[in-house]
Amino acid sequence: xxxxxxxxxxxxxxxxxxxxxxxxxxxxxxxxxxxxxxxxxxxxxxxxxxxxxxxxxxxxxxxxxxxxxxxxxxxxxxxxxxxxxxxxxxxxxxxxxxxxxxxxxxxxxxxxxxxxxxxxxxxxxxxxxxxxxxxxxxxxxxxxxxxxxxxxxxxxxxxxxxxxxxxxxxxxxxxxxxxxxxxxxxxxxxxxxxxxxxxxxxxxxxxxxxxxxxxxxxxxxxxxxxxxxxxxxxxxxxxxxxxxxxxxxxxxxxxxxxxxxxxxxxxxxxxxxxxxxxxxxxxxxxxxxx
Amino acid sequence: xxxxxxxxxxxxxxxxxxxxxxxxxxxxxxxxxxxxxxxxxxxxxxxxxxxxxxxxxxxxxxxxxxxxxxxxxxxxxxxxxxxxxxxxxxxxxxxxxxxxxxxxxxxxxxxxxxxxxxxxxxxxxxxxxxxxxxxxxxxxxxxxxxxxxxxxxxxxxxxxxxxxxxxxxxxxxxxxxxxxxxxxxxxxxxxxxxxxxxxxx
Numbered sequence: 001x002x003x004x005x006x007x008x009x010x011x012x013x014x015x016x017x018x019x020x021x022x023x024x025x026x027x028x029x030x031x032x033x034x035x036x037x038x039x040x041x042x043x044x045x046x047x048x049x050x051x052x053x054x055x056x057x058x059x060x061x062x063x064x065x066x067x068x069x070x071x072x073x074x075x076x077x078x079x080x081x082x083x084x085x086x087x088x089x090x091x092x093x094x095x096x097x098x099x100x101x102x103x104x105x106x107x108x109x110x111x112x113x114x115x116x117x118x119x120x121x122x123x124x125x126x127x128x129x130x131x132x133x134x135x136x137x138x139x140x141x142x143x144x145x146x147x148x149x150x151x152x153x154x155x156x157x158x159x160x161x162x163x164x165x166x167x168x169x170x171x172x173x174x175x176x177x178x179x180x181x182x183x184x185x186x187x188x189x190x191x192x193x194x195x196x197x198x199x200x201x202x203x204x205x206x207x208x209x210x211x212x213x214x215x216x217x218x219x220x221x222x223x224x225x226x227x228x229x230x231x232x233x234x235x236x237x238x239x240x241x242x243x244x245x246x247x248x249x250x251x252x253x254x255x256x257x258x259x260x261x262x263x264x265x266x267x268x269x270x271x272x273x274x275x276x277x278x279x280x281x282x283x284x285x286x287x288x289x290x
Numbered sequence: 291x292x293x294x295x296x297x298x299x300x301x302x303x304x305x306x307x308x309x310x311x312x313x314x315x316x317x318x319x320x321x322x323x324x325x326x327x328x329x330x331x332x333x334x335x336x337x338x339x340x341x342x343x344x345x346x347x348x349x350x351x352x353x354x355x356x357x358x359x360x361x362x363x364x365x366x367x368x369x370x371x372x373x374x375x376x377x378x379x380x381x382x383x384x385x386x387x388x389x390x391x392x393x394x395x396x397x398x399x400x401x402x403x404x405x406x407x408x409x410x411x412x413x414x415x416x417x418x419x420x421x422x423x424x425x426x427x428x429x430x431x432x433x434x435x436x437x438x439x440x441x442x443x444x445x446x447x448x449x450x451x452x453x454x455x456x457x458x459x460x461x462x463x464x465x466x467x468x469x470x471x472x473x474x475x476x477x478x479x480x481x482x483x484x485x486x487x488x489x490x491x
Contacts, residue, residue, distance in 0.1 A: 056468065056469065057466075064405055109404070111404065166393075167393060167394070167397050168394070168397035168398050168399050169399050169469065169470070170397070170398045170399050170469060171397070171398060231397070231398070231404055232393055232396070232397065233382060233396065233403070233404075
């Protein structure tokens with residue numbers, strides 16, 4: 001498949017439209033406050049699946065290890081239950097850990113020459129998933145929530161660039177589909193958050209839904225970063241950096257930068273996440289032409 | 291997006307062919323025959339490929355090869371002709387002059403060496419021609435696809451052993467290597483030389 005304007009549009013529009021649509025529809029239809037937790041994650045999973053099936057050689061029955069990604073996206077929506085209020089921290093940690101281990105077990109390939117060996121790689125990947133989930137979960141409460149979604153989408157988009165420039169256009173397209181899905185729920189959330197508070201359509205549940213999206217980001221974008229890391233020989237661990245970039249927002253959750261307000265806070269937060277990502281792209285892009 | 295280029299697979303195919311044109315015969319060092327067989331390895335055989343960009347870009351050919359493979363050519367000592375050819379290539383040993391290109395060719399965009407670490411060729415029929423020329427037909431398994439291919443080869447079986455050269459092309463699309471259409475030409479030129487050592491890069 002050539003990388004032309006038509007292809008790029010297909011990679012962006014096909015995932016984005018169902019993601020936006022499903023986020024809006026579920027936002028209206030799903031009644032219970034707790035159930036809203038699954039709205040955005042479901043929209044991302046649907047958008048990713050829509051884009052995945054139009055990619056070259058889609059496999060609905062996993063044959064290659066990365067064919068599990070759309071299923072991990074769907075399963076991670078269920079994993080959002082571990083973020084529900086009222087669940088004790090020990091239970092939450094154990095549940096999140098089990099989800100991370102199960103996801104890693106599916107995604108880590110069984111190559112004979114895999115280094116480190118598969119059981120160790122599963123542990124490392126599970127720890128990566130768990131770290132992403134645990135470290136990102138508190139951030140929406142401390143920062144402007146909808147903006148947080150935009151930065152997650154930006155991190156996913158940069159991961160797509162890193163993979164395409166550094167290794168494989170096909171895997172880059174896969175990550176672009178995921179980025180478009182996150183962009184879709186960001187746009188949907190932006191639209192919904194602009195409804196006036198007195199309007200019955202105002203999504204007071206949006207912070208809950210954003211919380212629920214964190215495990216989806218951890219497993220889907222973290223999983224894509226793992227694929228982009230492990231598939232090349234030698235591995236390219238720089239790919240693992242992209243999903244970690246939003247953790248720079250912790251600078252604004254505590255410490256002197258937390259005092260920033262309004263537009264300056266938004267710009268600074270965006271810069272903290274995006275600038276390191278752009279540096280990574282620049283490093284990978286050097287000499288990428290051939 | 292970076293430009294992709296091509297090079298591909300046929301390398302495998304090569305496995306088989308060879309020829310010995312006069313020029314090559316001069317350069318190639320005969321590989322000894324033992325028990326009617328010639329053992330192929332990177333120490334005595336070269337498997338190369340050349341891919342080009344699609345218009346409107348300049349062709350800008352990219353050359354590459356494989357550093358690890360093993361094979362066997364069975365020869366008829368009486369008629370000094372080829373009887374069979376088989377080759378197994380370690381696709382992860384692919385090399386080019388450009389590291390980034392090597393990485394890209396190994397990716398799922400082309401060879402997908404993680405999923406398809408081996409490429410093989412097994413001859414099914416060899417038709418002898420004049421002056422050492424032959425047509426080799428066989429099954430090339432590459433990128434998870436097995437297709438029958440035929441290619442010309444020129445071989446010389448002498449007292450010191452076998453030399454062989456074959457030049458042909460394969461269509462990478464036949465082996466489900468469709469990525470980059472419009473950017474990288476589907477035809478990949480292959481050259482196999484028995485009697486020359488592989489020299490990566």
